[in-house]
Amino acid sequence: MNAPYPSSGAGSLDRPLHRIFGFSSFRPNQEQIVRALMAGRDVFAVMPTGGGKSLCYQLPAVLMPGTALVVSPLISLMKDQVDAARANGIRAAFLNSSLDFADQSAVLRSLQSADLDLLYVAPERFALDQFRELLTGCRISMAVIDEAHCISEWGHDFRPDYLSLSSLVELLPDVPVAAFTATATRKVQQDIVERLRLRDPFMLRASFDRPNLFYEVRFKEPGEAQLVSLLQGFAGQSGIIYRTSRKSVNDTAAMLQKRGIRALPYHAGLGDTERKRNQEAFIRDEVEIIVATVAFGMGIDKSNVRFVIHADLPKSVESYYQETGRAGRDGENARCIMLFSHADIPKVRFFIDAMQDEQERCRALDALSKVVAFASSTVCRRRMLLEHFDEALPVENCGTCDVCQGLHEVTDCTRQAQMVLSTIVRTDSRFGATHLVDILLGSKNQKIMEFGHDRLKVYGIGKGHDKKFWRRLIDDLIARKAVGRSEGLYPMLYLLEGGARILRGEERVEMVRIKEKKGKTAAAVRGGLDALSEADKQLFEQLRTLRKRLADEQGVPPYVIFSDKTLVELSDLQPSTPEEMLAISGIGEVKLARYATPFLEAIARHKAG
Structure with missing residues (x-):
């Protein structure tokens, strides 16, 4: 990985970061990428989902002259991406087949007249000669490829449409090209850089750890x-x-x-x-x-x-x-x-x-x-x-x-495995898992009685465990190739050599079991909300209802207005003035102007109530 890109010498980015996005500081790695792009350098960045990669190109898109092209793979998501950008005061649009001819023409006119900071496009658009020719007459600030692993045949979601993007550096020789992905092994990373022909790119491989x-x-x-x-x-x-x-x-x-x-x-x-x-x-x-x-x-x-x-x-x-x-x-x-x-x-x-x-x-x-x-x-x-x-x-x-919290334990199940294997042998390998478990549990169903399996030595010896345990053990024995399973509508189980060794006592069988902890799940996922008092949680729900109403009125997803994290901070700090509200994470100047009045009124009613 490159040495860190300098974070000084090009002026402070703190002011536009807060003004546009409402953040007082960058997340790890964001500022280095922003500065690299603003210096005109190609970028390749592997950043985990939730790492804030969209800010890495949206901020320089606003600050640099021209329009940033963002290649996004899913048409259905582009409108939401544009809505979120516009909510922060960014001049954004998308161009794809979901728009009719008139709307596409309007977007292209905005591109040609430099009225856009961001333009989201589908990858197949770059296969059209007409679009490529149009770009040569426009002022483009940068080209961004999101979900860049789609260009690699070694990646987990290869898309042929992405191959046309390999010509971007020729089409736009004087602008930086940035490739972002959340998942890429080093082999996929090398393949992406080579296919896109990135020029001495600033390389960043962020941690894949998501502690939350x-x-x-x-x-x-x-x-x-x-x-x-x-x-x-x-x-x-x-x-x-x-x-x-x-x-x-x-x-x-x-x-x-x-x-x-x-x-x-x-x-x-x-x-x-x-x-x-x-x-x-x-x-x-x-x-x-x-x-x-x-x-x-x-x-x-x-x-x-x-x-x-x-x-x-x-x-x-x-x-x-x-x-x-x-x-x-x-x-x-x-x-x-x-x-x-x-x-x-x-x-x-x-x-x-x-x-x-x-x-x-x-x-x-x-x-x-x-x-x-x-x-x-x-x-x-x-x-x-x-x-x-x-x-x-x-x-x-x-x-x-679950492992580090001790929710699992390893248990020696050799004796129980021998019970299963012995039952298979004593029934001449002619039956499936359900029937074998019924024998071990001492079932009195008709099939057991008809075959006389209630007279077997193994009948009822497994009553110390429930049906779920025995089915899991049989699955484990199949996975470790101790037991085979025949093809067909009614598969029968039979011993393999590994099973014979277990029966002879030459191999042990250990099985992982879960130690259930009741009532833990909900608390484990609530995060900052869980730390609020009951009264503040009531305010959070009131603010969430208000957010949903405003979102419906504007035809945007609720998270475009404020994230849950912002609502938690509002519920905790309960600002009473626009200046105090501006200090909340995720509230920039544009969102403050749009939403301060209804949210401050809701907070005031809660305090008075």
Whole structure:
């Protein structure tokens, strides 16, 4: 990485930082990037979600003459990005296929007349000769590529449309080009820099650590009860539930709706209108939960997501990191929970095995093995995530994952494993997991009686544990290749050599178990809000209602007005004048002029009440 870019000699940036964004200081690395761009230097920056990368190009876009072009991959997010910029007084617009001809023409006229600080465009726009020619006659201050990992075939979300961006340095030879991504291994980083042909770029690789995120893996239980129980701890808070298939997304969303939980589905199989409507309902706090495939979320600006639940196995550690990164973007605490079952592995393998390209298949298998290792391990989750991105955790215990908080314990289950294996042998390897567990628990169901399995020596010997324990143990035995499972509608279990060694006492079986801690979830995600008094929490809810009303009136998401972090500070400090309000983080001069009166009036009513 380069030596730090000088933070002096080009004038103080503190004044415009506070005037535009309402921040009294930069977050780590932001000022170095801003100064590099203002000095005309190319930039490559890996910054975690929530690290404030948009400020890194929005601030110089305002201060430098001309228009900054920002390449953004998802059309559906551009309007929200523009709304957020305009809320800070930045002259911003977007250009994509969602606009009709008249609106596109108006945006292009604004570009040509230098009336824009920022213009968000889709990557495919650069494949159009007409657009490229138009740019040569405009004053462009810089070109910014967001989600730059999309240009790398080694990245987790490669997009062919991004390949046209490799000609940016020729198209705009006299302006800096900046590439930003939240997730990139060093191999992907090198590929991005080479493909974009960045010229001696200022390189910054920020820490991948997100201290405000709590990482947790729970063993997935069949049925609806586990997920519903989890969501009870997040009542009234925004969250994302990721599922692998469109069907599971639809089924989960419908199940939650039936239970009175405000949830909507999101996946590529929905019509454009419904998909956009559902996303906007979530972003505007009209529903609390979005149930989605990974088609949802890249670059999402919603800052108050308090939890992300992976109800199925993610496809890679990079995907997991990026998807969990959508939580806690406002800096407040958030929780990331993965529901893991070894039974999910064959489902992922089915799709991988269908891949035609050998290299792609090998990469997918390697990615799957790393995700399984992450989920199965009793090593600090944060340490494993950081090591994946070639970063070391500077402390022994992160304190903010299930492993470091001692929520897991390793138990010797060799004897119980031998019970399972013996049951398979005594039933001639002709039955599936459900029937074997019924034998161990001493069930008197009809199938047990018909086969005479109530007379087996192993019948009822597993009553010391519940059905959930035995199913987990069987999953573990399949994963460690002690037990095989046949193909077909009714798969049967049979011993492998590893199972024979366990039966002979030549190998031990250890299983990770969760030590449940009741009543912890809600407090763990509330962050600064949890520190408020009960009276101040009431004010927070009143301000949140006011924010929602103003947002609806203006047709923007609530976070565009103020983040949850700003509302917490307002509820805590309770300013009574515009000058006091200006000292709150996230309130700049433009937002003060727009919103000081209604918020100060609400605070005054609370104090008087």
